Every structure is written in C-alpha cells, then in structure tokens.
Amino acid sequence: MIVFLSILFVGALFAGFIGSLTGLGGGVIIVPLLTIGYGIDIRYAIGTSLIAVIATSSGSASAYVKEGILNIRAGMFLEIATTLGAIAGAALALFAPTHAIAVIFGFVLLYSAFLSFQNHKEDPNTESLPSKKSGRIIELLKANGTYMDGGKLKNYTLQHLGGGFIVMSLAGILSGLLGIGSGALKVIAMDSIMKIPLKVSTTTSNFMIGVTAAASAGIYLNRGYIDPVLSMPVMVGVLIGSLVGARILIHSQTKKIRVVFALVITFLAIEMIYNGIIKNI
Amino acid sequence: MPRILKQWNDARMRNIMGSLLRVGVFVSAFLVVLGGILFFIHHHGEVFDYTIFKGEPARFREVHLIIIEAFKFRGRDLIQLGILVLIATPVARVVFSLLGFLIEKDWIYVAITSIVLIILSLSLFSTYLSI
Numbered sequence: 001m002i003v004f005l006s007i008l009f010v011g012a013l014f015a016g017f018i019g020s021l022t023g024l025g026g027g028v029i030i031v032p033l034l035t036i037g038y039g040i041d042i043r044y045a046i047g048t049s050l051i052a053v054i055a056t057s058s059g060s061a062s063a064y065v066k067e068g069i070l071n072i073r074a075g076m077f078l079e080i081a082t083t084l085g086a087i088a089g090a091a092l093a094l095f096a097p098t099h100a101i102a103v104i105f106g107f108v109l110l111y112s113a114f115l116s117f118q119n120h121k122e123d124p125n126t127e128s129l130p131s132k133k134s135g136r137i138i139e140l141l142k143a144n145g146t147y148m149d150g151g152k153l154k155n156y157t158l159q160h161l162g163g164g165f166i167v168m169s170l171a172g173i174l175s176g177l178l179g180i181g182s183g184a185l186k187v188i189a190m191d192s193i194m195k196i197p198l199k200v201s202t203t204t205s206n207f208m209i210g211v212t213a214a215a216s217a218g219i220y221l222n223r224g225y226i227d228p229v230l231s232m233p234v235m236v237g238v239l240i241g242s243l244v245g246a247r248i249l250i251h252s253q254t255k256k257i258r259v260v261f262a263l264v265i266t267f268l269a270i271e272m273i274y275n276g277i278i279k280n281i
Numbered sequence: 282m283p284r285i286l287k288q289w290n291d292a293r294m295r296n297i298m299g300s301l302l303r304v305g306v307f308v309s310a311f312l313v314v315l316g317g318i319l320f321f322i323h324h325h326g327e328v329f330d331y332t333i334f335k336g337e338p339a340r341f342r343e344v345h346l347i348i349i350e351a352f353k354f355r356g357r358d359l360i361q362l363g364i365l366v367l368i369a370t371p372v373a374r375v376v377f378s379l380l381g382f383l384i385e386k387d388w389i390y391v392a393i394t395s396i397v398l399i400i401l402s403l404s405l406f407s408t409y410l411s412i
Contacts, residue, residue, distance in 0.1 A: 001325060001329065039332050041331060041334040054370070055309070055310075057371075058302045058305060058367070059302075061299075065295050065302065072294070073390060076394055079375075080393065080397055083397055083404075087404055141389065141393075210371035211371040214404075214405075218401065218404030219407050221342060221368065221405075222342055222343065222405075222406075222408040223336070224337035225337075226337065227337060227341070229320065229357060232317040232360050235367070236314060236317070239310060
C-alpha cells in the first residue's frame with residue numbers, strides 16, 4: 001500500500017510540476033496517469049483529479065489575487081456559466097459510459113496539445129481601447145477593467161459577452177465531465193472572444209477554476225467518486241509540484257518544455273482514445 | 282460605521298480574498314497530511330483495490346456525516362474533512378465576495394454572486410435534495 005501511494009505521490013508531484021510550468025494545470029495529466037498508468041477506474045480518477053485542480057487553483061490564486069490584475073467582476077459573472085456547465089457535466093458523467101468519457105477526454109487532450117504548440121500574442125487591443133464602445137449589458141455589469149502593466153495603468157473594454165458566456169459554459173461542462181480545470185478554454189473565451197488582455201485572462205481563468213471545480217466536486221463527493229486514500233497523495237503531490245513549478249517558471253525557457261509536454265499529452269491522448277474505443281476503460 | 286467598512290474598496294476585498302484562499306488550502310492540506318499519517322499507522326499492510334468502481338460509503342459522501350465522523354480522529358475521516366474544507370474554500374471566497382458587494386451596495390453583483398452561491402449549494406448538498 002505504501003509503495004502504491006508513494007508512486008501516486010511521485011506521479012502527482014510530476015503532474016503538478018509540469019502543469020504549472022506549461023500553464024495547463026495538473027488535471028489534464030492526473031486522469032490519464034491514474035487510468036492508463038495505474039489502472040484505476042476513471043470515475044475515481046476524475047474525482048481525485050478535481051480535488052487536485054481545486055488545490056492548485058486556490059493555492060496559486062491566493063498569491064496573485066492581491067496584485068489586482070484579475071477582473072473579479074467579469075470573473076464572477078462568467079462563473080454563472082462555468083458552475084452551471086460544471087453541474088451539467090458532472091450529471092452527464094454519472095450516466096455516460098466510462099469508455100465514452102475516455103474518448104472525449106482523449107480528444108480534449110489532443111486539442112490541449114495543439115494549443116500548447118501555438119504562441120499567444122498580447123492583443124494590441126489593450127492600447128486603443130477607450131475609443132471602442134462596449135455593449136449596454138457590459139456597461140451595466142461594470143465589467144470593463146484596468147490593470148497595471150510595467151508601471152502604466154491600462155484600460156480595456158470587453159466585447160462579445162454572449163459568445164464568451166457560451167464558451168465558458170462549455171468549459172464548465174468539460175471540467176465537470178472530465179475532472180479537469182479547463183483553463184485553456186477559459187483563457188480562449190476571455191482572450192480571443194471577449195478581447196480581455198492575455199495577462200488578465202490567464203489570472204482570472206485560474207481564479208475561476210477553483211469555483212468551477214468545486215461546483216462539480218460537490219456532486220462527485222455526494223456520489224462517492226472521491227476517495228480519501230487516493231486523494232491524499234495526489235492532492236499533496238500536486239500542490240508541492242505546482243509550487244516548485246511556479247518558482248522555476250520565472251527562470252527557465254518554457255518553449256522547449258512546451259514541445260516536450262505537447263508530445264507527452266499527444267501520446268496520452270491516443271492511449272485514452274484507443275483504450276476507450278476497445279472499451280478497456 | 283466601523284473603520285473597515287468606511288475604507289472598503291476592491292483592493293481591500295482582494296487582500297482578504299487572498300488570505301482566505303491561503304488559509305483554506307493550508308488547513309485542508311494540514312488535515313489531509315495528518316489523516317494520511319494516521320492512516321499509514323493503522324492500515325500500512327492492507328491493500329485497496331481501485332480498478333473497479335464501488336463508490337464510497339456514506340461517511341465519506343455526505344457533508345454532515347463527514348463532519349461528525351472527523352471527530353473520531355480516524356485517518357480517512359480526517360482526510361475527507363480536509364477535502365471538504367478544500368471544496369468549501371472557493372465557496373467561502375464566493376460568500377465573502379457577496380459580503381463585499383453588499384458593503385459596496387453593488388446590487389447587480391449581489392444578485393450575480395447569489396446565483397453562483399445557489400448553484401454551488403445545489404451541488405454540495407445534492408444528496409439531501411435527492412438530485
């Protein structure tokens with residue numbers, strides 16, 4: 001038992017470390033690690049992964065929430081979409097066959113791999129903002145924001161609230177169904193669709209992940225998917241791993257790591273899809 | 282009016298939020314590690330099988346039972362209490378945001394935050410609502 005839990009701990013340490021280095025979070029690695037790597041039922045794996053996701057999101061959010069980069073109001077509004085989606089996703093997971101979940105997970109993994117090959121560019125939108133008008137609902141929601149960048153105060157205006165809301169709902173569904181943070185999709189909703197500056201999008205996304213995961217974790221807990229013995233090494237391992245990863249992030253070149261990581265998750269994705277199709281999961 | 286309410290602003294709200302999240306994760310990790318140590322002492326020889334899904338017993342599932350059982354200071358019950366604290370941490374952040382928006386008399390966000398809180402409660406107490 002101690003050997004099994006130690007292996008889990010080391011795996012989680014690695015997942016947290018890589019997850020915070022690449023900014024994709026640990027959840028995307030925890031589920032394939034537990035299912036393909038250790039043969040654990042995918043339902044236990046999803047429950048365990050959600051716990052790891054809440055721990056890393058809350059832990060890292062506590063550090064940067066004070067800096068005031070994130071947009072608390074926009075985040076709170078969009079959390080209606082992610083939490084509703086998360087509950088729908090968790091409810092779906094209760095009825096969907098596990099091999100179907102594995103196949104969907106595989107495709108989401110493939111997409112994550114594809115995304116991590118792409119480079120985000122800071123949107124030029126940040127500079128020219130006051131001229132653009134935002135919709136009435138956005139005005140009403142006071143969701144436009146300011147943030148400090150290199151000692152300068154920058155303004156930005158939100159766009160396409162409806163589109164952002166829909167993609168956020170999808171992020172919530174995937175989070176609840178698969179036990180992941182869906183951070184990448186949340187960033188796409190804010191950065192690409194709503195035109196929120198990347199820096200604000202990434203911090204706000206991380207901030208929202210904890211609440212989104214808590215919405216589906218409640219259902220998983222009540223349905224008996226969250227096991228204390230599995231959660232213990234995974235939660236502690238991922239927390240320590242992500243803390244170390246966040247320290248190293250500042251010094252290292254992330255480009256090479258991203259490529260290696262993308263190859264690893266492509267491999268895991270194919271494994272998940274294959275095992276799902278032959279109904280091995 | 283107390284001073285803290287007079288000088289209330291978003292920056293102060295963020296500061297308290299950061300501390301709240303940190304304390305939540307710390308307390309949770311403490312309970313999980315403590316429970317883990319107790320579990321190792323009593324169960325180090327046993328083998329648990331997770332290859333087939335069986336589902337957890339009620340004492341690891343229902344919120345009130347998790348809290349009651351934790352007072353017996355058994356390893357797995359303490360871990361599960363730690364997990365409950367962890368799930369409650371983002372929820373506490375939302376509760377605190379609600380208070381902040383109430384102090385600011387920002388009624389639109391009082392409504393928005395209440396909706397999020399209701400959704401979270403539906404999930405956390407889903408057993409009792411039989412949904």
